[in-house]
Amino acid sequence: MRNLEYAVQKTLSFTRKEGLHTTALPWLSIVRSNKPTTFEMVLYEPSVCIVLQGKKETRLEQVTYQTDTANYVVGALSLPVLGAVMEASDTSPYLCLRIDIDSKVIAELVDSQALAQQPCQPVSGMAVAKMDEYMMDTVGRLLDSLHSPATSQALAPLIQKEIYWRLLQQVPLETLLLQLVKDSKQYALYKTIKWLEENFAQSDNVEHLAQLAGMSLSSFYTHFKAVTGISPLQYRNRLRLVKARKLMIAKGYHAAQAGFEVGYQEPAQFSREYSRLFGMPPKKDIARIKASALGDFV
Structure with missing residues (x-):
């Protein structure tokens, strides 16, 4: 299985300088920073931000979400937040994969049994979780697909669904994402x-x-x-x-x-x-x- 080091090296090959890097996939972008940043008010749009190296802090009013290596933060709707890269350097830059959330694809993956378990009470529009080895392997395969346009076109949509599916297997993220589905409370x-x-x-x-x-x-x-x-x-x-x-x-x-x-x-x-x-x-x-x-x- 592909591991964290593999994903980091792949990501570095796509980001020779710091900044926001688009990819051949409209729903995937890569962020690289070679140094810590100050806190900025930004609009966190519906997405999964997977930190492969470094550390970032996101503040939603009184709640602070810390995401470091092999962790990710999920936002289900556009949220004005304070964000800053906390750990990064020229030799070990902050690396993050941003995967946009498509609520239609989420809905396709949700069955009636899952919806029946949906709680009545609202939850925060943001949550943090840690990658397991299966998610890490999925991310590695996603990065592999970027080397070939034909491969990206054929396999990336399937990998995107797989990533969403793995998010739905984690209780705090399932609760968060199910609220995007039409039949949820x-x-x-x-x-x-x-x-x-x-x-x-x-x-x-x-x-x-x-x-x-x-x-x-x-x-x-x-x-x-x-x-x-x-x-x-x-x-x-x-x-x-x-x-x-x-x-x-x-x-x-x-x-x-x-x-x-x-x-x-x-x-x-x-x-x-x-x-x-x-x-x-x-x-x-x-x-x-x-x-x-x-x-x-x-």
């Missing part, structure tokens, strides 16, 4: 959060969101905070600010333009809330990111 909440992810620029009130979820206002607020760690309005505001930051980094938007694009009507309010979340005004923050080559990570 918490699906209405996740569907509403997904709607908010896609419509964050709108000014819908919490009452409307609760109606979408089919819950009372108090129940929706409690369930939402259990999953995301923050209130619905805090979640929407952080989504707006993180999305605006990406527009300024990737597309060169100026602050007022980015703020308007994500739903702010007043530039002064956007600048004030941006500074509160990121620690400095938009122009200064974007200049800092570009000067430090952090763009790939935020």
Whole structure:
């Protein structure tokens, strides 16, 4: 079976420099960092991040998730989190495989017996687990497939399903991922959060969101905070600010333009809330990111 050292060497062969590296598979990317980073507010999109070398820390409000070698963190929906690479060097860089989560594929793997075991109470939208030898071998085969386009096309979708299947075999991850499935008890909440992810620029009130979820206002607020760690309005505001930051980094938007694009009507309010979340005004923050080559990570 393929082991951790095998996976590390394979990953190093695809990443000659630090940064975010895309692959031939649209749902797989590789992150490499040759040094520790400072904590940054980022949008953790639905994915499995497998750490092959080094250590990373992710903070979702009051909960800290530490992922070091042979561990992975799973996020089931878009979550504004604080993240930082804690251990990395030129000789032993931080290496991470990011595998996007496809809820349709998850649903295909879930049978009615598994759903019957789904608890009523909501759980956090993020969880951490350790790789066993079988998952390690699966990851090694996934990396092998990248050497040939034909092999990737034929085998990678099967390996993707296998990875999801192995995640579903672990109790904390099963509980987390089953909530993405249509017939699960918490699906209405996740569907509403997904709607908010896609419509964050709108000014819908919490009452409307609760109606979408089919819950009372108090129940929706409690369930939402259990999953995301923050209130619905805090979640929407952080989504707006993180999305605006990406527009300024990737597309060169100026602050007022980015703020308007994500739903702010007043530039002064956007600048004030941006500074509160990121620690400095938009122009200064974007200049800092570009000067430090952090763009790939935020």
